[in-house]
Amino acid sequence: MPVETFRAVLLEQSAEGQVEASFRDLPVADLPEGEVLVQVAYSSLNYKDGLAITGKAPIARRYPMVAGIDLAGTVIESSVPEFRPGDRVIGTGNELGERHWGGYAGLARVRAGWLVPCPPEFTLQQAMGIGTAGFTAMQAVLALEAHEITPASGEIVVTGAGGGVGSLAVAILAQLGYTVAAVTGRPQLAERLRWLGAASILERAELAEPRRPLDKARWAGAVDSVGGGPLAAILSQTQPGGSVAACGLAASPELHTTVYPFILRGVNLLGIYSVILPPEERARIWGRLVTDLPLAKLETLMAVAPLSAIFDLAARIVAGQIAGRVVIDVSA
Ligand SMILES: NC(=O)c1ccc[n+]([C@@H]2O[C@H](COP(=O)([O-])OP(=O)(O)OC[C@H]3O[C@@H](n4cnc5c(N)ncnc54)[C@H](OP(=O)(O)O)[C@@H]3O)[C@@H](O)[C@H]2O)c1
Known part of the structure; x- marks a missing residue:
């Protein structure tokens, strides 16, 4: 049976201008337009995600907004030849979670130009250990x-x-x-x-x-x-x-x-501005991460947490209490 809804962290703005974040089951039909549909496996926790979810700074530029500035997952559908179903992809920046629905969700539909192939040297979890x-x-x-x-x-x-x-x-x-x-x-x-x-x-x-x-x-x-x-x-x-x-x-x-x-x-x-970059420059930076970031060191500074922990984690990163990197397991 085809999936009809997906779980996401949705940011909404109240009439008084307050940002409120909550878990929602959203209809797949509500996903925005884009050439590539991705089954998100992992996202990550960045300072900017903390600001967005706690509402401490106006990160989302439109509402309702699916939060999460990073995502890594597997292509389900693609209307462009660059990506095929089954490909492992990474999306960071490109205003995901700001102007375009982001990675704290089971599914994301995005523009092909916002994605890079996940380097074969990294698992999707490690790619989000790196993240933005x-x-x-x-x-x-x-x-x-x-x-x-x-x-x-x-x-x-x-x-x-x-x-x-x-x-x-x-x-x-x-x-x-x-x-x-x-x-x-x-x-x-x-x-x-x-x-x-x-x-x-x-x-x-x-x-x-x-x-x-x-x-x-x-x-x-x-x-x-x-x-x-x-x-x-x-x-x-x-x-x-x-x-x-x-x-x-x-x-x-x-x-x-x-x-x-x-x-x-x-x-x-x-x-340094990591959000808007040409895809070739993104691929070059990921290529240097492959050669210059020792995986053993990455692994020791990574922890994995379920999406259900995101509200607590968001408050903690804004308070400067997170050490290293937290990978968000979107499927958990
Ligand atoms: N320009 C871009 O494109 C871009 C991309 C990514 C991130 N950023 C920015 O880079 C910053 C770090 O992001 P992140 O995801 O790495 O966040 P993070 O994990 O929370 O790291 C920030 C670190 O800054 C230190 N810190 C916190 N409060 C401080 C204070 N009041 N005075 C001095 N140091 C303090 C803490 O380290 P210690 O406890 O070790 O001192 C904290 O762990 C954020 O401002 C984020 O918005 C920008």
Whole structure:
């Protein structure tokens, strides 16, 4: 018998503008248009998912919206030759869970251009262990490479190192031979961060705010997922010609700095945006994840949770209480 409904986490907006999230059984006929129908096996938990589900920031741009910015699953139907039933696919970003129904659902119908084939080296579960967080970490490392930051350039600092982007950035940078300083507010994660490849651990408080506009130049580069005071502090401590890849706002969306790092040291501030990218660039980034992210390290920082736990997990990631990555088992 054909499936008529699918379970999803639906975001709706009340008349007062409040966002409310709930589990719903939605008719398959309600799925939006798209060339590829995917049976979703796994999604993942990202900071942005936490904001969307708790309603702490207006992530969804239209309602009702199926939440979940990531998905991995198997193609059921396709009207384009690039994908065939049975293919394993990944969808991250592309405004899934924002403008287009996302991955916290048993089924997703999406545009073919939003999907990439799942590399054969990864299971669907591992692909979501990576998800948007790992994809963004890889993108940030590629941005440093493109600005000629090599392992010989010096130390790379990673903020929010206990989180998803941060811990995957530590693992990737260490695998590539960089010397990594991991910044965390959770000293209990130090051992794990060392195992991922961090050469040193810094307390979050040490880099909370800049001490002066130009401080002692320590960092050749940075992957920053927290913004705010820590990003300003890193800019003030970056070596001449160094590059800082900024991708997040877990501490604050604000940035109070001076132009001195830019005009007296030639420091580059590199913006990282993982949502809209050409499919070829997405495939290139996934290809680098295959070679540069050790699977043994990925596995140790991944936990799997059922979709039924999503409300609790969303609150915890926004509170900075999630370590590493949580894969969401949509079928459980
Ligand atoms: N630009 C993009 O395309 C893109 C893509 C993915 C993610 N992001 C952004 O990147 C950030 C990280 O995402 P994620 O999924 O990795 O989230 P996450 O797992 O929650 O990681 C964030 C980490 O930041 C640290 N942190 C939390 N609150 C902090 C505070 N007040 N001050 C300093 N550090 C704090 C915590 O690490 P410690 O406990 O170890 O300090 C936390 O684990 C988010 O802002 C997200 O929106 C952007």
